Every structure is written in C-alpha cells, then in structure tokens.
Amino acid sequence: MPDVIFQDGSIQPDRWTVVPRPAEGESLDIPEQGQALIPADLWLAGYEHFAGNDAIGVWFDSHDEPEILAGKVNDLPVIAVNFPKFSDGRGYSIARLLRERFGYENELRAIGDVLLDQLQFMKRCGFNAYVLRPDKDIEKAARCLNFFSQGYQAATDTDVPLFRRRAS
Amino acid sequence: MYVYDEHDRQIAAERVAQFRDQTERALAGELAEEEFLPLRLQNGLYVQRLAPMLRIAVPYGMLRSDQLRRLARVSRDYDKGYAHFTTRQNVQLNWPALEDVPDILAELAEVEMHANQTSGNCIRNTTTDQFSGVQTDEIADPRPYCEIIRQWSTFHPEFAFLPRKFKVAVNASEQTDRAAIQVHDIGLQMVRNDAGELGFRVHVGGGLGRTPMVGPVIREFLPELDLLTYLEAVLRVYNRYGRRDNKFKARIKILVKALTPEGFAEKVEAEWAHIKDSPTRLTRDAIERIQSYFTEPDYAAIDNATDLLAKQRFENRGFDQWLSHNVDTHKKPGYAIVTLTIKETGTPPGDVTDRQLEQIAELADEFSFGEVRVTHQQNVVLADVRQDRLLELWQAIKPMGFGTANLNTLTDVICCPGGDYCALANAKSIPVAEAIQRRFDDLDYLYDLGNIDLNISGCMNACGHHHVGNIGVLGVDKKGEEFYQISLGGSSHHDAAIGKILGPSFARDDMPEVVAKIIDVYVDKRTEEETFLDTYRRVGIEPFKERVYA
Numbered sequence: 001m002p003d004v005i006f007q008d009g010s011i012q013p014d015r016w017t018v019v020p021r022p023a024e025g026e027s028l029d030i031p032e033q034g035q036a037l038i039p040a041d042l043w044l045a046g047y048e049h050f051a052g053n054d055a056i057g058v059w060f061d062s063h064d065e066p067e068i069l070a071g072k073v074n075d076l077p078v079i080a081v082n083f084p085k086f087s088d089g090r091g092y093s094i095a096r097l098l099r100e101r102f103g104y105e106n107e108l109r110a111i112g113d114v115l116l117d118q119l120q121f122m123k124r125c126g127f128n129a130y131v132l133r134p135d136k137d138i139e140k141a142a143r144c145l146n147f148f149s150q151g152y153q154a155a156t157d158t159d160v161p162l163f164r165r166r167a168s
Numbered sequence: 169m170y171v172y173d174e175h176d177r178q179i180a181a182e183r184v185a186q187f188r189d190q191t192e193r194a195l196a197g198e199l200a201e202e203e204f205l206p207l208r209l210q211n212g213l214y215v216q217r218l219a220p221m222l223r224i225a226v227p228y229g230m231l232r233s234d235q236l237r238r239l240a241r242v243s244r245d246y247d248k249g250y251a252h253f254t255t256r257q258n259v260q261l262n263w264p265a266l267e268d269v270p271d272i273l274a275e276l277a278e279v280e281m282h283a284n285q286t287s288g289n290c291i292r293n294t295t296t297d298q299f300s301g302v303q304t305d306e307i308a309d310p311r312p313y314c315e316i317i318r319q320w321s322t323f324h325p326e327f328a329f330l331p332r333k334f335k336v337a338v339n340a341s342e343q344t345d346r347a348a349i350q351v352h353d354i355g356l357q358m359v360r361n362d363a364g365e366l367g368f369r370v371h372v373g374g375g376l377g378r379t380p381m382v383g384p385v386i387r388e389f390l391p392e393l394d395l396l397t398y399l400e401a402v403l404r405v406y407n408r409y410g411r412r413d414n415k416f417k418a419r420i421k422i423l424v425k426a427l428t429p430e431g432f433a434e435k436v437e438a439e440w441a442h443i444k445d446s447p448t449r450l451t452r453d454a455i456e457r458i459q460s461y462f463t464e465p466d467y468a469a470i471d472n473a474t475d476l477l478a479k480q481r482f483e484n485r486g487f488d489q490w491l492s493h494n495v496d497t498h499k500k501p502g503y504a505i506v507t508l509t510i511k512e513t514g515t516p517p518g519d520v521t522d523r524q525l526e527q528i529a530e531l532a533d534e535f536s537f538g539e540v541r542v543t544h545q546q547n548v549v550l551a552d553v554r555q556d557r558l559l560e561l562w563q564a565i566k567p568m569g570f571g572t573a574n575l576n577t578l579t580d581v582i583c584c585p586g587g588d589y590c591a592l593a594n595a596k597s598i599p600v601a602e603a604i605q606r607r608f609d610d611l612d613y614l615y616d617l618g619n620i621d622l623n624i625s626g627c628m629n630a631c632g633h634h635h636v637g638n639i640g641v642l643g644v645d646k647k648g649e650e651f652y653q654i655s656l657g658g659s660s661h662h663d664a665a666i667g668k669i670l671g672p673s674f675a676r677d678d679m680p681e682v683v684a685k686i687i688d689v690y691v692d693k694r695t696e697e698e699t700f701l702d703t704y705r706r707v708g709i710e711p712f713k714e715r716v717y718a
Contacts, residue, residue: 147189
C-alpha cells in the first residue's frame with residue numbers, strides 16, 4: 001500500500017483505491033472492501049445511490065470541470081485531483097475552485113504525477129493530502145511543502161495577500 | 169525605484185535555498201532532466217548550444233548602480249566577462265556553470281535581484297516603457313503597477329504550470345507605445361475614463377512567434393483597483409482552457425482566436441464576477457505604498473539650458489547629432505532623457521562587457537541619480553540628466569562605445585543572439601546585423617532615412633521581434649543551409665501591425681544589398697515627411713518586390 005502525506009507532514013498508508021473510468025460498455029468496478037475514488041461525473045450520475053457513503057469519494061481529471069459538483073461537494077469525504085503530468089497545471093485551478101468557490105471542506109488530495117517541488121503550490125491551492133509518485137522520497141515531502149514561509153498572493157491557504165498584511 | 173522590505177528579502181532568500189536544494193537533487197540524479205527542466209527554467213536557467221544561459225530579471229527595466237556593479241562582478245567571476253541585454257528588458261549570462269548558479273543567485277539576491285520566472289511556462293517579467301515617469305505625455309507612472317504585477321505573479325501557486333509562457337506589458341503614454349503591448353499575451357494601456365478615473369484598456373492574445381497576432385481589446389476600461397483580480401480571471405481561463413496538446417497552439421492568442429475575442433471576454437467576465445471583490449482586490453493604500461518608491465528624485469530647480477545647448481551644438485556637429493537622435497525631452501525643466509545605444513558596429517546588439525557595466529554604473533551615479541533603465545530595443549537609458557551636463561556626458565561615453573548617435577535608425581537593430589548562441593535558432597542573426605550596419609555606415613544618410621525599425625530573429629520564435637519590424641528579417645533553415653526571409657510593414661507601436669512577407673528568402677551575403685534595394689524604393693517613392701512605414705502603407709509591397717526580385 002503506498003503512503004499518503006498530509007498537510008501536517010504526517011505519513012499514513014493510503015486506504016483509498018482509485019477506480020479508473022470504465023471503458024465504453026463496461027460498468028464501474030468498485031472494490032467490495034475498502035474505500036474507493038470514482039470519476040466525479042459517475043458519482044453524480046449515481047448520486048442517489050452514492051451520497052452519504054463515506055467509503056466513496058471522487059476524482060477529477062485535469063480537463064474535468066469541478067462546476068458539475070457545485071452544491072454537492074461536502075457530500076463527499078474525499079476529492080482527488082489527478083495530475084496526468086506534473087507540468088499540467090489545470091489541477092491547481094480545480095483545487096482553488098473546489099475550496100474557494102464551492103466551499104469544499106474535506107480532504108482534497110493530489111494524485112498522479114505528484115512530485116516534490118510542486119507540493120507547496122498544491123498546498124497553497126487547497127490540497128491537504130498528497131500521494132507522491134512512488135519513486136519519490138516521501139521523507140523529503142514535509143520540507144518541500146514548506147520551502148517558503150509566506151507568499152505574495154492570497155490563495156486558499158490565506159485570504160490576506162502580502163499587500164494587505166503590509167498595510168496592517 | 170522599488171526597495172525590498174523584510175518580506176521580499178525573506179522570500180528571495182528562501183528562493184535561493186530552494187533552488188540550491190533542487191540543483192543538488194538534480195546533480196545527485198534524484199530529479200530526472202524533464203523534472204528539473206521547468207524548475208531551472210523558472211530560475212532563468214536554460215541549457216544552450218554551448219553552455220547554460222542564465223536570464224536575470226530586470227523588473228520593468230530598472231537597475232541601480234550597485235546592481236550594475238554586481239552584474240559586472242558576477243559576469244567576471246562566473247562567466248566570460250560580458251552580459252547581454254535582451255528584448256524583454258532582462259540580462260543574460262551566456263556561460264555560467266550549472267553548479268555555480270545557486271551562488272550567482274545568492275549574490276544577486278544581496279542586491280535585490282533574481283532570476284525568478286524569466287523563463288518557463290509561467291508569468292514572465294512584466295515590461296514597460298523605458299521612459300516611464302519622466303516623459304511628458306503619460307497618463308500616470310506605470311512602474312508601480314508593474315511592481316504590483318511582479319509581486320502578484322511571483323510564485324503564484326495556481327499559475328506556475330501554464331500551457332505556455334505568459335508575458336504582460338504596460339504602457340502609459342498616449343502618444344507612443346515603447347513597450348509593444350499589443351504583441352504581448354496581456355497588454356495594458358493606461359487610460360482615464362470620462363470621470364477622470366485611472367484604469368487600463370486590456371488587450372489579450374497578442375504575440376509573435378509562429379502565429380503572430382496583434383492582441384484585440386477585451387475590456388475598454390478596467391478600474392485600477394481591479395487590476396489583479398482581473399488578471400487572475402484571465403489567467404484562470406487560460407490555465408483551464410488553453411490548449412495543452414500542442415505547444416505551438418498553447419499560447420493564449422490561440423485560445424482567444426478560437427473563442428473569438430468577445431467569447432473569450434465573456435468567459436473572463438464570468439470568472440471575474442466571482443472574484444472581483446475577493447481580498448486580491450487592490451487597495452488605495454497598497455497602490456500608494458508602492459507608488460511611494462517611484463517618487464521623483466531630488467531634481468534641481470533649473471531652467472531649460474536652451475542657449476547653452478544651442479551654443480554647444482553649433483560648435484560641435486557630433487554632439488548636435490547625438491542630441492537630435494539620442495536625447496529626448498524630459499518632463500522637468502532643465503533635464504533630458506538620454507539613450508545610450510549599445511549598437512556599436514561589430515558588437516552584437518545588447519552585448520556589454522563587465523567593464524562597460526561598471527562604466528554605466530559610474531555614469532548613472534554621476535549623471536542620473538544612480539539609476540538606469542534597459543530597453544526592449546537593447547539599449548540603456550539615463551533618464552534624469554541635467555541639460556547643462558549633456559556635453560560632458562557625451563564626451564564621457566564616446567570612448568566607451570555608447571556614443572553612436574543612431575537611436576531608432578536603421579542601424580539601431582534589434583537582434584536576438586541567434587545561431588551563435590541559441591540552441592533553437594535556425595540561422596545566425598548577429599553577422600546579418602553587423603553586415604547591414606557596415607553597409608549603412610554613413611550617419612547623415614541614416615538620419616535622412618529617418619526612423620526605421622529593423623528587427624532580426626534567428627528563428628520563428630521571434631526573440632528579435634522580426635514580425636513587428638518595419639523591416640523584419642527571419643533566419644530560416646533550408647536543407648541545412650541558412651537563409652533569410654524578409655517582411656515589411658510591421659510595427660510594435662500604437663499602430664501595431666504584423667509585417668508581410670516579401671517573397672522567397674535570401675542568402676546571408678546578399679542581405680545588405682537586399683536591404684539597400686528596399687531602402688532605395690522608399691527613397692524613390694517617399695513624399696516629404698513620410699517615414700518608411702508611411703510610404704510602405706501608401707504604396708504597398710509590390711514596388712519593393714519588383715525592385716528586390718528584379
């Protein structure tokens with residue numbers, strides 16, 4: 001079982017299974033045991049069935065639109081955002097929208113091509129759990145989450161941009 | 169000029185430590201080359217044809233003399249003793265060793281300099297008019313707004329991995345645009361609305377490169393306090409919907425074109441509606457605080473030195489020419505704006521030695537309150553020179569190689585480093601610039617021709633801005649041989665336009681003669697008072713084609 005690192009630097013075994021999007025004609029293959037992350041649009045399509053099930057979360061791919069879950073995000077225990085390539089920055093915008101526009105309060109995790117040097121950007125955009133690519137050294141993650149003690153901008157971690165702090 | 173406070177210093181120091189850590193991990197093999205690539209690019213570090221290249225940011229083109237001296241020392245200690253001013257108001261070192269770069273960045277941070285986001289798919293150094301704050305016709309000083317954008321864009325967590333690089337430029341003059349804003353991803357023209365309030369006209373989706381475009385206006389008036397939230401909305405729309413499948417179609421101009429400017433503007437407005445009153449909205453206090461760093465220097469109360477200058481220029485023809493071409497009117501009586509053209513024939517445009525950097529620092533201290541600006545035409549400006557000391561300044565700069573009085577003439581060439589240095593280039597550009605400069609070595613003739621923008625790029629990426637040259641030269645590769653394509657009619661000013669290709673390309677040796685024929689057509693066809701561009705626009709491309717391909 002791979003590990004997941006949390007915002008506070010703690011490392012725990014990852015209990016969530018990412019269920020891939022089923023091929024056309026196939027149905028979702030949700031494991032009978034444990035906790036599963038399913039594609040967000042399929043969760044929405046089966047909302048009556050899934051809502052309130054704490055063992056089911058969703059994942060977004062980088063081209064998905066988080067707007068589809070507006071008003072329902074807090075029915076989910078975990079939302080994951082997939083980084084198909086670390087250089088694909090769409091997941092950062094998705095995370096901010098989930099947190100700042102739709103008020104999502106539970107676990108938001110980064111999955112996929114998650115490397116060390118992107119962790120702090122992810123944190124500032126609202127992620128609070130990270131499943132590093134398996135070849136990366138998770139022991140270095142806590143440091144990389146905190147290279148900078150502050151940022152110039154308002155983001156999900158602070159709504160006080162530096163220019164407002166300077167004025168106070 | 170902006171001065172760091174403890175927050176800026178801390179962030180700069182943490183950045184150096186971060187890059188040192190990243191470099192060590194890269195050298196230890198813990199980071200694959202493709203993983204290190206965007207990290208080093210966001211620290212200005214390219215791997216070039218012959219060696220790494222480090223691009224150092226010069227925010228909105230401003231440098232203090234201590235920064236110039238530090239650049240001189242760094243170029244001497246870590247490089248081959250020279251540096252290069254680029255077309256984006258940055259400075260490049262061409263030969264640093266990878267393992268030295270963290271030390272170089274630490275030395276730069278000591279004088280409040282950095283290489284943040286000078287490359288990579290992120291928001292780049294914001295550029296502006298080199299005459300900001302001293303010219304007579306600006307709406308307001310754009311530099312505080314550039315600094316506000318610099319801070320907002322530095323390590324912006326949402327926009328560090330955009331589909332492509334992203335460039336913002338600000339212009340404040342009503343008469344002219346020295347910042348080429350309409351060929352930037354976002355171009356901001358400062359304006360006042362009918363109520364007299366300050367704001368910006370927003371162009372989005374201009375740019376050069378493979379698909380050159382003039383950026384359409386997507387908002388006629390953006391109030392100044394809304395600057396950052398609106399930029400954030402534009403960037404968010406681009407980050408989410410810009411193409412990522414093809415790097416040649418990933419610039420925002422392609423998205424704007426695909427959605428139409430109106431469609432794109434609607435998407436931005438919809439996004440902005442959600443965030444326009446967020447804490448990112450600027451405050452009057454925040455703007456005034458930044459403005460307080462760009463106050464006027466301690467000008468003396470003096471009158472224009474009209475009689476003195478008249479006498480001096482009567483006695484000295486070289487000084488007279490230099491005054492006419494390289495010295496501009498200043499908003500303060502008794503002062504002048506001086507441009508040092510770094511375009512001595514035989515020296516690649518923009519190249520300066522470590523000693524010249526120190527000389528520029530000395531000139532800044534002696535003549536211009538210790539500050540200079542670098543221009544996107546690869547020259548250096550002393551913005552606050554007393555008129556009664558212009559002769560003394562001119563005499564000082566002649567032996568330094570900065571006295572060539574050719575500003576805005578045909579030999580004030582914008583030229584990228586080209587195939588001599590750049591791994592991307594298809595052809596050399598520096599020897600073409602030099603050959604044309606040698607062919608047009610008669611200053612009187614150049615003055616008679618008037619303002620002509622000659623821009624040369626060694627490849628389609630257009631670092632030499634060839635598309636917006638009145639005469640543009642593009643290096644192309646044909647079966648391993650270098651050829652040069654010419655375009656005419658480009659402009660980067662308020663009347664921005666993309667040049668039109670003249671026809672088949674030419675061998676390098678033919679270039680000076682081809683340019684001479686183009687000039688001959690202009691001289692034949694022009695009416696009194698017409699610039700090259702005026703004549704081109706009146707007579708069209710045909711007469712040029714006929715002469716050149718006869």
